[in-house]
Amino acid sequence: MFAKPIPPKTAAKLALAERCLLDMRNAGESNDAFPRHVANFLTAARSVKDVLMNEIAAGDKAVKKRIKPPIEAAMNADSEMDSLVKTRNADIHEGDFTLAIEWLPEGFPGSVGDAGLNDFWLRHRARRIRVQQIHRSRMVGAPQAVEQIPRAFFDGIPDRDAYMVCFRHLEKVKTAAYECIQLYG
Numbered sequence: 001m002f003a004k005p006i007p008p009k010t011a012a013k014l015a016l017a018e019r020c021l022l023d024m025r026n027a028g029e030s031n032d033a034f035p036r037h038v039a040n041f042l043t044a045a046r047s048v049k050d051v052l053m054n055e056i057a058a059g060d061k062a063v064k065k066r067i068k069p070p071i072e073a074a075m076n077a078d079s080e081m082d083s084l085v086k087t088r089n090a091d092i093h094e095g096d097f098t099l100a101i102e103w104l105p106e107g108f109p110g111s112v113g114d115a116g117l118n119d120f121w122l123r124h125r126a127r128r129i130r131v132q133q134i135h136r137s138r139m140v141g142a143p144q145a146v147e148q149i150p151r152a153f154f155d156g157i158p159d160r161d162a163y164m165v166c167f168r169h170l171e172k173v174k175t176a177a178y179e180c181i182q183l184y185g
Helices: 008-027 034-057 061-075 079-094 115-130 162-184
Strands: 100-105 148-153
Touching (some): 079 162, 115 162
């Protein structure tokens, strides 16, 4: 039996979420646009469910009513997915959400045994390479200033930064969409 492809509008919505994720990665937490990119990502990821249901149902209200509960359950399969949907809903209905910020002293410490922190430093270094700063002259004997770098977190998810949570969330949404197409499409 052949696998059914993701419908075009659902695929477009997943691509939009990927673009928002790329915008987050390129902007970085120190950019004022970062929270907006996170909100845009959450909105795109959340709307995959609605677009998918509409494409599978193809206008048939009875089919949509039948597939709505299992598709909603698949898109909120774990507490983290549900939390991100609630965060998106709060942002849309109540205004801006906030991200918790942890400040880290600049300087890639090498591998620290924390995959999320290692990924954060790699993303930070990649941005630094793209936007080389002007080198300041250094006075002999003067201590070098240490820049503090922000790392953003969702409330209630302290073990991974916001970018990594969104990255993993998109993987889960893609998997759920594919499984729903195979079952109900």
